[in-house]
Amino acid sequence: MSVLEQLIEALKRLPGVGQKSAQRMAYHLLQHDREGARSLALALQAAAEQIGHCQRCHTFSETPLCGICADPARDARLLCVVESPADQAALERSNSYKGYYFVLLGRISPLDGVGVRQIGATELLQRAAETAVEEVILATSFTAEGEATAHVLAEALRSRGIRVTRLARGVPVGSELEYVDLGTIAHALVDRR
Ligand SMILES: [Zn+2]
Numbered sequence: 001m002s003v004l005e006q007l008i009e010a011l012k013r014l015p016g017v018g019q020k021s022a023q024r025m026a027y028h029l030l031q032h033d034r035e036g037a038r039s040l041a042l043a044l045q046a047a048a049e050q051i052g053h054c055q056r057c058h059t060f061s062e063t064p065l066c067g068i069c070a071d072p073a074r075d076a077r078l079l080c081v082v083e084s085p086a087d088q089a090a091l092e093r094s095n096s097y098k099g100y101y102f103v104l105l106g107r108i109s110p111l112d113g114v115g116v117r118q119i120g121a122t123e124l125l126q127r128a129a130e131t132a133v134e135e136v137i138l139a140t141s142f143t144a145e146g147e148a149t150a151h152v153l154a155e156a157l158r159s160r161g162i163r164v165t166r167l168a169r170g171v172p173v174g175s176e177l178e179y180v181d182l183g184t185i186a187h188a189l190v191d192r193r
Helices: 003-011 019-032 034-050 085-094 121-128 144-158 182-190
Strands: 075-082 099-103 135-138 164-166
Touching: 003 019, 019 034, 075 085, 075 121, 085 099, 085 182, 099 121, 121 144, 135 144, 144 164
Parallel strands: 075 099, 075 135, 135 164
Antiparallel strands: none
């Protein structure tokens, strides 16, 4: 494979990028923005090498504990379960939640072979069993897989005597939290049950 072909193949790994878009991106960088190409390469390399996961909540972090887990001012009674760091960021932007998080890094998807174990349910159950935690808020998305994930986790948590709530409806069915407007997220948090 030529270097150009390798670049196009690499770009095709990005979500939503097919052959044509990958070609367009490659030609753009080579024709118009070599400097941008170099800084993109450096940024990707640095991110791949330096960004790991928070030991406590599993979100992306450059340090063993992320900024939120390391913040003693958050409300330790609340633990909010989200599917991804992007969903966590959406909740943070809504400015309506002050507890801690647990980031699943996925959702149950039997067709793709993703079960309870792959999404860190064991670690979640341990984290939720800590004495300070009084309520676990399930904020997985309102898609079929997100709902299934919430259902399975709720059963497991309740069977251990842990109080569980789910983000209220109002978040449109089928939607990823990441793309929901901030006011709706704030309401869904207040109206959780
Ligand atoms: Zn963390």
